[in-house]
Amino acid sequence: MRKKKRGMAIAASSVLAMSLLSFSTSVHTSASSQTVSKNYLIAYSQSLPKDYQTEINNAGGVVVKAIPEIGGLEVRSTNPNFLNQLKSSATIAAANVEKSFKLEDGQPEGADGKPVTLPDSDTYWNLQWDMQRLTNDGKSYKLESGGTETSNGVIHKAVVGIIDSGIDQTHPDLKANFIGGQNFVPPGGYGDEAPVNPTNVTDTNGHGTHVAGSIAANGKVKGVGPDLGIRAYRIFDASGSAPTTPIVAAILQAANDGVDVINMSIGGFDNLKYYYEGTRYSDIADILLWKRAIKYAVNKNVTVVAAAGNDSLDYADKKSLTDYMNVTYGKDLGIIFKGVTVEVPGSTPGVITVSSSNKWSTAKLAFYSNYGNSFIDVAAPGGDNGPVYDASRKLAERDFTYRTLSTWPTNLEPNSATTVNRDYAYLHGTSMASPKVAGIAGVIKAAHPEFTPSQVQALIEKTAFDYGKKGHDPLFGSGEANAYTALTGK
Template identity: 80%
Template structure:
């Protein structure tokens, strides 16, 4: 997707914090640019054919990544006729690869009114965590199930959440007891050799962005801030390089890796749109290979009894209105050469088997956070992702924002303070469906700790059954089954 640059970005805009997920695109490379390198995603049958290396090489391609468990390949080629020359007998689908992106933007200009955190008398920030107060019934859920057991030698984790994101600060004082490793999927030099500082060390999951560490604190923080399961184990699957971008293949590969590692839950505070038919310079394209491999990867995880949770996205879109999604893509990213005409599919949120989470806020039981996507048969549950407060919601006046309505969590110790919202080192206020999804992943984690034999469908059913019925009575397009809650899920009360 470097050449397409279509997909989800986690960005800092003039309105939304870095945590919000948005979508960026540029035109495809012209076929006349003979030396341009493109990455392709190929979906074969359920397994790779024996001669795939030879077929790729003959067509002028180079295998970048194999995802054998789901019959997938990432391939790079400078041959403009690569697709035409590729032996497609055993190929189900192939498309130019997508790219997901994180950019920090200009936090000083974006927000510029940072707050300084004031510690409680016990040295924590518990009084500032309105989201955790609500999710845990004022901390009562911790006494029921915290996700692990403390021993003289440390914490024995009863369940583990895999976080596919920008990495985790393993040395953070609120996270280090629960961090149990992970894997880096970013190659040396970064994607397309765009980040020379990247060394390609598989064990380097250092968070150079902040997003993954904030997500991790919402799941398993245990210090000045608390997560949903303060004794849950967390594993990092770093798929964003330090420039903030990643193609599709390492993300689905990370799902496979996490499932093989035996995690109980996967959280993906990422997402984007695939399109089943679009035209660039008159040539028809599609993202079918992406859709297929997303489906296979999620199903692979489900078969391994892994609950998969994803953010709904932050474009304020009604996912059930398919025409509006295509219109949105054309308005935001299309031009006279790039025209979207097919059905748009949100991935991973729209992938079967994924629990998709919208973002609720502190001050309303009837409306979502202003940025959150929604839609019938799309949203499973909501969770607190925060916003800028009711005054901003009514006026959309940037001067009326109150950052304390966002959600507080951990920030990397290796990065300067997040001056967009907080002057205090190692903690930050962020808002977005990125912040909502890990709350549900944390709830799924403590459920698995309490009921290790539960299948993903049983975990999901319990979360939905015990959610608070916000919005219209019963299932609704904003909150799905309601706002998820750890205490009610663990106690049934």
Template identity: 75%
Template sequence: MKKKKKGMAIVASSILAISLTSFNVHTSATSPTVSKNYLIAYNQSLPVDYQTMIKKAGGEVVRAIPEIGGLEVRSSNPTFLDQLKSDSTISAANVERTYKLDDEQPAGADGQPVTLHPDADGTYWSSQWDIRHLTNEGKSFAIEKGGTETNGNPTHKAIVGVIDTGIDANHPDLKANFVGGRNLVPVGGYTGKDTSETGNPTDVIDREGHGTHVAGSIAGNGKIKGVGPDLGIRSYRIFDSSGSAPTTPIVAAIIAAANDKVDVINMSIGGYDNLKYTYNGTHYSDIADILLWKRALQYAVKHNVTVVAAAGNESLNYADKKSLTDYMNANYSIPGLTYSGVSVETPGGLPGVITVSSSNQWSKDQLAFYSNYGNSFIDVAAPGGDNGPVYAATGDLSKRDFTYRALSTWPTYLAPYFTTVDPNHPGYAYLHGTSMASPKVAGIAGVIKAEHPDYNPAQVKALIEKTAFDYGKPGHDALFGDGEANAYSALTGK
């Protein structure tokens, strides 16, 4: 079985984000016993006899998601999909897509790590240009922090679910706001070989760092501050230590978060599904993946959950559909594989989400160099950081200034990231990407829900868009959408 890795494009320097990574196919008729995972989307609910039908076709059910009529199935039968064609209760079935967390470490800082020590008060507030801007120098905290505190113990008025790599639940800036979570990774991880993956449903330990950084931007409350320092954080771990996850646990996490009654979901996740592609003469599609994504998002919205997603980091114009397909063929292709259909960014390109592009510290006209954009794609922008104006003008890697990135929490038990700010004070790092922009908007949605608990997702989105700063071209534009979102303006209307 060949696996085509499809990591998010790295433009000039590393950007932390999550991206679509593999297309799994058996390579020839001589390897018919290769086992693959499939997604099945039924017309409505799961049939009573679905287990029998799947077994008859040569498959084994791995995970069922009855709320959206979805199944993840494993089969080594090379004709498995053909066996399902006569089942009129099935809307779509295809080989399951897999997402991968990009490895950001190898590029390092080119010998220029960040050295930053705490302010006189022991915090990093002076270095949090993004949160200071979003909160009008912390003035929004006086209006709504996402909860109330008594002797340092918060009572959360709104909860944000973070679907990601997990969390350092004992981080000093996060532990008071951590309200629990769920592990969606199976025993052995997705490779079946990771002995640390025991299937413990409460194991949300962050093996990568990404989820902890995202959580800090939402609800950090210590040396760094998030948009809502008293918001609750619930973690849904979908990535194993290899940094990969298929579609099923991601959509299952959306369902779980909605059932847990979170108020907001953040997904700093992005990848592409294609509606039509050919491998060695056989036609495939990702229709089942897209159907289950859509149903999961609809389920969340119907359960009064506001969903926020990153736009992605390939510098692509999502409105130019041909360029997306050309991009997939140029970057993701393997011998015998050709994409020819419409490419859909999941989840940002689907209905029911607030899709966020990445702005920067130094410009009201330019997005961060890596950010995707596009009319009818971007709803709002938020600070995700970049390498600064000198780098933007020159493209000279030696001119990068990492302090223009976003500072947030990093797991205290992991090795220091290359932008860890102070070796003597572990647990903080600068990162950039639309992954860092999305949680800012999720935090804004959280404090809006705390202030207006009766608001539904459409009202939360409308307020964020109405009060966004009109950067870029006047009115709605392809780069910033309705503008750069801001917590203070959303809470005050100013």
């Protein structure tokens, strides 16, 4: 296999995907002054030293969360010179302001008053063009579904951890395969100091439930492995925001829980040199903790899959990434980006990075998908708005049925931008492509529990359909992944 890459992006467009949005800060106002409290990430050179609490306190900080498995800390401080105070420490490898990630609005442009109405039917299989293609019209289910159905429930042969906005565990298409998880979000969202209820993984956004259906739905819609176990790791609050710390903590927790695969339909930019109010900063601590968390999971035999992002960017063009950062985020944040821009988690060693293919072309990716040499490993169906829209880019010419149909939370209002039905929705994005590959990895592990993450990835790449230019290319990587060919080995 190829040596794993160095960077890329994820962010906006009309898809639920995660983007780097802002510093993680909070403002506390008193009668006489305004105090700005910032959250920071600290990456120690190795393990946490015994005196780390004292060191942080002396610099004017308070430890919010320790992550001893990867030598990391989340720290809050009102001291504007906090980072400078730490420079004398011989044990700290890097420190930076913690980033906050945000799920973008799923369909900000609306549906022009023409959402899709699903028929009253016991099955929507005929509407799942993506799943039909991935499974060779369902033939892969006969080879491996991810588990065994019994009169007492499903015996799951492999489990996929979904780090996202939670899962509707009561959804009729998901409840048989839901086996728990953990919540990292405080009851009032990030910034609320109330105790976290670790069992509350209820999806308040919809994104995680849609992703879960692509992996393991077994009802009106089907996932890649309709008998795979799924565990929810809820890291986004109701506003769709999450700092880095709970995300890397969720990776570690999923690995410790013994999942076979992790799906992250998320990602964001980090920059190695930027200026804020005249002071130079970098995101090296952020990148280090991402790398350590992924390595921790892979060392526990977990296959990690992530979305490539929805910015239509070529990762091989490094200058364009930093220019994009300045145009998209720099002005609003008051930041000037000067250094190399990388993407996490997709560019992190050990991750299978997935671009988004569509229904109608084997030569073109979906219009929003990121791409790039040494970045994309494989593609998978994430859907788009159809060939007419692709040619014209007129919103009135979108056809939502070219997107991918999956589960939607029963506790939320219907996604009226794409469907008037309550429990299902059409969405598109690399967020919808990544779980297809995670599902394939899951059924591979169910069939071959002895496989290592590198063996799982090698099989997925070897058996992918060679779309785009012959051989490995910047758009599709090794090709469009397929569950049936992966299970048959050809």
